[in-house]
Amino acid sequence: QVYLQQSGPIVVRPSQSLSLTCNISGDSVSSYDAVWTWVRQSPSRGLEWLGRTYYRSRWHSDSALSLKSRPTVDPDTSKNQFRLQLKSVSPEDTAVYYCVKAWGSHGLDVWGQGTMVTVSA
Amino acid sequence: DIVLTQSPLSLPVTPGEPASISCRASQSLLYSNGEEHLDWYVQKPGQSPQLLIYLGSYRASGVPDRFSGSGSGTDFTLKISRVEAEDVGVYYCMQALQAPFTFGPGTKVDIK
Numbered sequence: 592q593v594y595l596q597q598s599g600p601i602v603v604r605p606s607q608s609l610s611l612t613c614n615i616s617g618d619s620v621s622s623y624d625a626v627w628t629w630v631r632q633s634p635s636r637g638l639e640w641l642g643r644t645y646y647r648s649r650w651h652s653d654s655a656l657s658l659k660s661r662p663t664v665d666p667d668t669s670k671n672q673f674r675l676q677l678k679s680v681s682p683e684d685t686a687v688y689y690c691v692k693a694w695g696s697h698g699l700d701v702w703g704q705g706t707m708v709t710v711s712a
Numbered sequence: 713d714i715v716l717t718q719s720p721l722s723l724p725v726t727p728g729e730p731a732s733i734s735c736r737a738s739q740s741l742l743y744s745n746g747e748e749h750l751d752w753y754v755q756k757p758g759q760s761p762q763l764l765i766y767l768g769s770y771r772a773s774g775v776p777d778r779f780s781g782s783g784s785g786t787d788f789t790l791k792i793s794r795v796e797a798e799d800v801g802v803y804y805c806m807q808a809l810q811a812p813f814t815f816g817p818g819t820k821v822d823i824k
Contacts (some may be wrong), residue, residue, distance in 0.1 A: 618757035630761075636763070638804060638815040657713065689760055696808060698751045698766030700773075705760055 593617040595690050595703035602709045603684075608678040609660075612667070613690030617701055620666045620673055621646045621680055626693040627673040632705075633686035643693075644673055660684050680710045714738050714807045716816035718781075724824040730768075731792040733819045735776065735805035740785045741768075749809035752781055752790045756801040764803075797823060 592631045596614040603687040609627070642654025642664035647654060660677040667674060677684060686695050688708055692701040715738040725731045741749045748768035755761040763772040765781035768788060778793040792799060800823060805816040 637817055638806075639812040640806075640811075640815070643811075650723070653811045657812070696747065696749065696767060696768070698763040698772060698808070699761075699806075700763045700766075702760035702762065 593692055593701045595692060595701060597684070597688075597690055597703040597706045600707040600709070602711060603680055605681055605710055605712055606629075607685070609675075609680050609708065611631070611675045611688055611706060612670075612672045613674070613691075615671050615673070615692075620671050621668055623647065624695050626695070627664070627666065628691045628693055628699060629662065629675040629684040629688060630691055630699070631688045636683070636686070639686075641675060641688075682710050685710045686709065697707050713810055714741075714810065714814050716805055716807055716814055718803075718805060718816040718819050721819055723819055723821045725795045725821055726824050727797055728794050731795050731799075731821065733790045733805075733821075734818050735783075735788045737786045737788075737807055739758055739786075741807050741809045742785055743809060747820065748784055748788070749807060750781075750788045750802070751806045751808055752779075752816070753804045753806060754799075754801045755804070756798075761804065766808075787816075795821075795823075 595617045599652040626645040628643040638706040641662040644664045663676045687705040692704040719734045750768045752765040753761040769781045802818040
């Protein structure tokens, strides 16, 4: 059974950077069929896919570069985690952030419990 | 980015009756290998979203067989053959053909 563990709620000041980590148990971040993904949800913007990382002979990552906060997703193999970074956040980045595991193209099938991120001065 | 629209946005249902949700994409979700890259999720009150259907028509593990997905190209449908009280929640479609993956606005299903 795969579990994804996220941190508790956090508050970030506008223009600061944001870093979230997702702890993986029951699987490896280097697993060949897994795709490690971040999704966020807010009342105003709904569900938004932010980015993903996965290992297929080498590491691959892509993200929603159209977002102002330019998300990046990368793995930490030493801690069996993956991370989301947002640059220069604004109040519109206030949302619940989910880390999620996909198995190849078979959907986002394991979700973390979510972290509430509030961007406020 | 691929845009997804859903209809209806609100769906009051009677337990035991069927229900259907439509999802339309701004471009075809057909991949070169013949797979349709459209997934369905449900978010029950107070919970994280959970996967129902992947690749258009394949039920995820543990999903009851009263849920079915169909469609191709740009038009997809999620059907519940007989709604149960536990099916209340918000249903989302998501395209997984090209990054950035995108979600529909959601359809809220509740009991009449």
